[in-house]
Amino acid sequence: MSGHGHSCGQDHHKHDHDDAERGQQYSLYLKIDTEKVQCLNEVVDGSGKDVFKPWDRRLDSEKFVESDADEELLFNIPFTGNIKLKGIIVIGGEGDQHPAEMKLFKNRPHMTFDDAAAEADQVFEMHEDRLGQLEYETKISRFSSVEHLTIYFTKNFGDDITKVYYIGLKGEFSEFKKHGVTICTYEARAMPSDHKANAFDSVGHEIN
Numbered sequence: 001m002s003g004h005g006h007s008c009g010q011d012h013h014k015h016d017h018d019d020a021e022r023g024q025q026y027s028l029y030l031k032i033d034t035e036k037v038q039c040l041n042e043v044v045d046g047s048g049k050d051v052f053k054p055w056d057r058r059l060d061s062e063k064f065v066e067s068d069a070d071e072e073l074l075f076n077i078p079f080t081g082n083i084k085l086k087g088i089i090v091i092g093g094e095g096d097q098h099p100a101e102m103k104l105f106k107n108r109p110h111m112t113f114d115d116a117a118a119e120a121d122q123v124f125e126m127h128e129d130r131l132g133q134l135e136y137e138t139k140i141s142r143f144s145s146v147e148h149l150t151i152y153f154t155k156n157f158g159d160d161i162t163k164v165y166y167i168g169l170k171g172e173f174s175e176f177k178k179h180g181v182t183i184c185t186y187e188a189r190a191m192p193s194d195h196k197a198n199a200f201d202s203v204g205h206e207i208n
Contacts, residue, residue, distance in 0.1 A: 023055030026089065028169035031079050038076040040113060043068045043161075048075055051167045058091060058132045058166040066093075067162040073099070075151040075167070076111055085143035087135045087170040090126065092156075093163025098128045100157050102136065105150040106143055116152045128157070132166060143171075 029052040039048020043066045050063035067073050085106075092098030103120035105111060121143070124136045149169075156162045 019055075025087075025170045026055045026168040028079075028083060028085075028171055028173065029053060031081060031083065031173045032169075033078040033080050036078045038110070039065055040074040040076075041068050041070070041072055042066070048073070051164050052077075052169075053166065055168065058089075058168065061165060064093075064163055064165045071153075071156045071160065071162045072113065073153045073162050073164065074111065074113060074116060075149075076109065077149045077151065078109065079147055079149070079173075081147075081176050082174045083143075083146040083149070083169075084140065084172040084174075085138050085146050085149065085169060086140055086172070087137050088124075088151075089129070089132050089135055089166070089168035089170075090164065091129060091132050091166035092126075093159075093161075093165070094130070095128075096157040096159035097161060097163040098130075098157055099126050099153040099155070099162055099164065101154045102126055103152040103154060104138065104143075105152070106146045107148050108150055109148045111150045111152075116150070116154075120152070132168065135170070147176075 032052055034049055034052070037049045037052070042048045047063075047065045051065055053060065053063065065073065088102070088104075090099060090102065102124045103116065104122045104124075105116070105118070106121050108115065122139055126136075127134055151167065153162055153164070
């Protein structure tokens, strides 16, 4: 009996450790410029931002985003630095309200539904996931330097609306490199003397 109890304790500890480790992996929500996140076709303005939350709150059903006119949802997600995106987890709505397809676009700010007709950087066929167990692995070579990510849920499993509770992003973060002034100085020196006015305009523009 005692041996059985000890085994359960080990399993429980391992589960907690694995869960905590996964939570650390899915912490890129902290690197999102949240105030500038856009969600197109959301019923409640600003609700799209609520799905980017800590791993331990992924099953919180109080905060979610719901589509309005049809089943499509499009997220424009700016980051505060460079992201190497490795994986995505999506917890969607119940039954047919769960997204069925996800398209990813990198570094195309302010995309609209019309813009999303372009070829995506990666497309996933999705499966219903109410517990956050399915990870969609990205092509890391393609998503190695992401400043802005667009996630487009094109359809669901047949309902009129799509619902999303959680979007988790896994990857690595690095600060933006501050090299604009150096480049401007080089450009200013490289300019012929009769174009000095333009050179200073360029410097001012880059610094701002």
